Amino acid sequence: MPYKQPISILLVIHTSDLQVLLLERSDFAGAWQSVTGSSEANEVLIDTARRELFEETGLVVSNDDIVDWQQSTDFEIFERWRHRYAPGVTHNTEHVFSVQVPIDSIITIAPREHTQYCWTNIDDAIDKVFSPSNAEALRQLPEKV
Template sequence: MTYKQPVSVLVLIHTRDLRVLLLERCDFADAWQSVTGSREGEESLAETARREVLEETGIDAAHYALRDWQCSTDYDIYERWRHRYAPGVTVNTEHVFSLEVPDGIAVRLAPREHRRYRWLSWQAAAEAVFSPSNAEALRQLPARFGS
């Protein structure tokens, strides 16, 4: 079995006016989140972010401003997903990115991963996500973009 690396990205996809794209997980009802995903092989974190955005939303991040926030959070991997990691791995390091996209951009979900999406203000998005690190990053979004 190939295990996931305990190194991941969190990508906040947003418009200029800080409306944020959230995705609902298929395997965790009512669990809303930004784009997330683990690094594969030796890819850079930016490559991971671009790949995950394309896989989960159909948006090609190469056409937009992907920003590496140069910050990360260590968190305990949820028990329900620990089987995806090597035995004994319980902590993941999540690196934060953001991607500004135009209003009205088409979103195409990965049907095995997400069932619905919605656009919310950054404030509402921070309240809606299940992950504390996702909520904290969303609360930082206005300061990073001067809104």
């Protein structure tokens, strides 16, 4: 399996009344997050966001539905996942996007990646996510939509 690129997306999924979709990781019990994923080959980041949304939730949207926040965060890759990257790679650049979907959207999680999902309000979502960059994006959501 090829190494992951240290360039990824964070996609905040929300409804019109700012309910947020969170997913629990299958490889880290109790670790909740928004959709995330690494860019593949020469993939444009918005295409990464759309692909990861489909792979992790089954939701299909167009690139026009996704909002590019033109914002990124550099962070140290958690030790537990460094083996997925080339030797010596310790940091990742995460680009933030969001997408609004109806609350009654049918969510089909990828069981190899996630064990369950939930819809929750922003404040509870901020408390629930394990990633500081995910929490920061959730704090910014009301001003971004």
